[in-house]
Amino acid sequence: MTLSSALVVGASGFVGSHIARELIGAGVDVTGFGPPMNVDLVGDLAGRLKAVHGSAENPAEIEAAFAAAKPDVVVWAAGHNANAAGLMATGEAEAARALTINAVGLFNVLDAARRHGVKRAIITGSLVSFGPTAFYPEPYVDESAATRPTTGYGLSKAMGEQVARYFRDRFGMDVTTFRLAVVFGPGRWYGGVVATLNRLLEQAKPGVTTECEVPGDIFDLVHVRDVALAVRLAAESKKPLRSLYHVNSFATSYPELIRAIETQVPGFKVTCRTVAAPITYPLMAFEQVQTDLGFRPQFDVQSAIADCLASRP
Numbered sequence: 001m002t003l004s005s006a007l008v009v010g011a012s013g014f015v016g017s018h019i020a021r022e023l024i025g026a027g028v029d030v031t032g033f034g035p036p037m038n039v040d041l042v043g044d045l046a047g048r049l050k051a052v053h054g055s056a057e058n059p060a061e062i063e064a065a066f067a068a069a070k071p072d073v074v075v076w077a078a079g080h081n082a083n084a085a086g087l088m089a090t091g092e093a094e095a096a097r098a099l100t101i102n103a104v105g106l107f108n109v110l111d112a113a114r115r116h117g118v119k120r121a122i123i124t125g126s127l128v129s130f131g132p133t134a135f136y137p138e139p140y141v142d143e144s145a146a147t148r149p150t151t152g153y154g155l156s157k158a159m160g161e162q163v164a165r166y167f168r169d170r171f172g173m174d175v176t177t178f179r180l181a182v183v184f185g186p187g188r189w190y191g192g193v194v195a196t197l198n199r200l201l202e203q204a205k206p207g208v209t210t211e212c213e214v215p216g217d218i219f220d221l222v223h224v225r226d227v228a229l230a231v232r233l234a235a236e237s238k239k240p241l242r243s244l245y246h247v248n249s250f251a252t253s254y255p256e257l258i259r260a261i262e263t264q265v266p267g268f269k270v271t272c273r274t275v276a277a278p279i280t281y282p283l284m285a286f287e288q289v290q291t292d293l294g295f296r297p298q299f300d301v302q303s304a305i306a307d308c309l310a311s312r313p
Contacts, residue, residue: 076124
């Protein structure tokens, strides 16, 4: 399909800002939609990113965004993240609001896209749509594995997947959901799973010694710039998209991440104690996005840590 314009819902957020930057870099006319943010992640895009302020809960404000953007593609990168505790913690504390944003808000946006003749939409989902590792007999799961969320945030993302599939099945829209691994990288201002990693990256200086308590399990991490690349490839694809794609950079563990930081910052020393994680998720197989879209992760553990260190203020 021809891609000249895009509406990015949540363009001022952590993931959305990187998606907007990637699309603008590819020559796409991008309009961002969402509420004003306390943290400015798009200052460098001034004059290149058009902004329409509003809420996915308000159909009139959504209409204004579509009228301004006239998009070929809609990208959903919104979420309910009320504070720096992170999406999962906010989803647990305010599950009803997370459901409203991630399911009803998404419905509102896709319904407007349908009425405006937009055929393609890309939704940023999450691996938390799955349940704990114990629910899955195999260590890796593909896109066919059942969603069995046990958290409020996970339920909201699983419901968002169903909303996306509804518009695909009923109206023939080319809607795809990217189930993302834990997203990290420059600009992630909130905590959650990577809160300790963010703290260690801030502390990493020669001669500094620190300690931490971290899960010892292997888990999936995706660099935010890999997410943005995958979204651009999907937006530009000349072929129809599948309903679901897993998107990941690599599987790792906190001990491996800590070793990478220590290697790249000589003289920085971390003493860590491993503990059981509150919840672990199955690792995601992500061959399909590579086969269909030509996606290749740009980052491994060492290059991802190097990028995070280089991006510090």
